Amino acid sequence: MMSRATPLSPDERRASLITVTRELIREHGHDVTTKQVADAAGVAEGTVFRVFPTRRDLIAATVADELSSTRLDDLLAAVAPTDTLDDTTETCIRTVADYASVAAQLFKRPGCPADLNRDPHDIVSLWRERLAQLHAWIDARLTPFDDDLLPTRSEFTHVVFTLGMGLAHNLHSPTQPNPALLTRIALDGARRKETPC
Incomplete structure (x- = not known):
C-alpha cells in the first residue's frame, strides 16, 4: 500500500509550485501548462488551481518571486569573498551576468509583462529595484579597492x-x-598606474 506524502503548509505548497514553475519556464518557456507543473510537483492539477486560480497567476507569482529582494539577497550572500581587485571585478561581472540571464529567461517572450495578469509597471519596478540592488552590491564589494582605481569607485x-x-x-x-x-579589459583601463619618478 502506497503512503501519502506529508502534506505541505499553504506557504510551502506555494513555494514548491513556484520553484517547479521557474524550472519549467527555463526549460520550456512561458507556454508551460499547469498539467506540466502538477506532474513535475507530484500533485494533482487541481492542487495547482487551489493555490493559483489561473495559469497566469502562477506565472506572475513565479516572476515576482524571481525578482524579490530576498531571493537576490540570498544569491549575493552566497557569493564567495574575494581578496583582490581582479577577483572582485571578475566575480561581480559574473554574478551580474548570471542573475540577469536567469531573470531574462522569465521575460523572454515578447509582451510577457502584459501576459502576467499584473501591471507591467510592477514588473518593471521590481526589475529596476533588483538592478539597483546589484549596483549597490558591486559598489560595496569594490570599496576596499578605492586607492587602486583611477576612476571613482x-x-x-x-x-x-x-x-x-x-x-x-x-x-x-x-x-x-x-x-x-x-x-582584464576593464582593469587595464581603470587601474591606477604607478608614475615613474
Whole structure:
C-alpha cells in the first residue's frame, strides 16, 4: 500500500509550485501548462488551481518571486569573498551576468509583462529595484579597492555593472568574451598606474 506524502503548509505548497514553475519556464518557456507543473510537483492539477486560480497567476507569482529582494539577497550572500581587485571585478561581472540571464529567461517572450495578469509597471519596478540592488552590491564589494582605481569607485561600479549586463545579453554568442577577459579589459583601463619618478 502506497503512503501519502506529508502534506505541505499553504506557504510551502506555494513555494514548491513556484520553484517547479521557474524550472519549467527555463526549460520550456512561458507556454508551460499547469498539467506540466502538477506532474513535475507530484500533485494533482487541481492542487495547482487551489493555490493559483489561473495559469497566469502562477506565472506572475513565479516572476515576482524571481525578482524579490530576498531571493537576490540570498544569491549575493552566497557569493564567495574575494581578496583582490581582479577577483572582485571578475566575480561581480559574473554574478551580474548570471542573475540577469536567469531573470531574462522569465521575460523572454515578447509582451510577457502584459501576459502576467499584473501591471507591467510592477514588473518593471521590481526589475529596476533588483538592478539597483546589484549596483549597490558591486559598489560595496569594490570599496576596499578605492586607492587602486583611477576612476571613482562609483564610475568603476557602473563599468562593472554594464559589462555584466552586456555579458548576460550575449551568453550564447560564439564570440562571447568570458568574465576574465572583460575583467582584464576593464582593469587595464581603470587601474591606477604607478608614475615613474
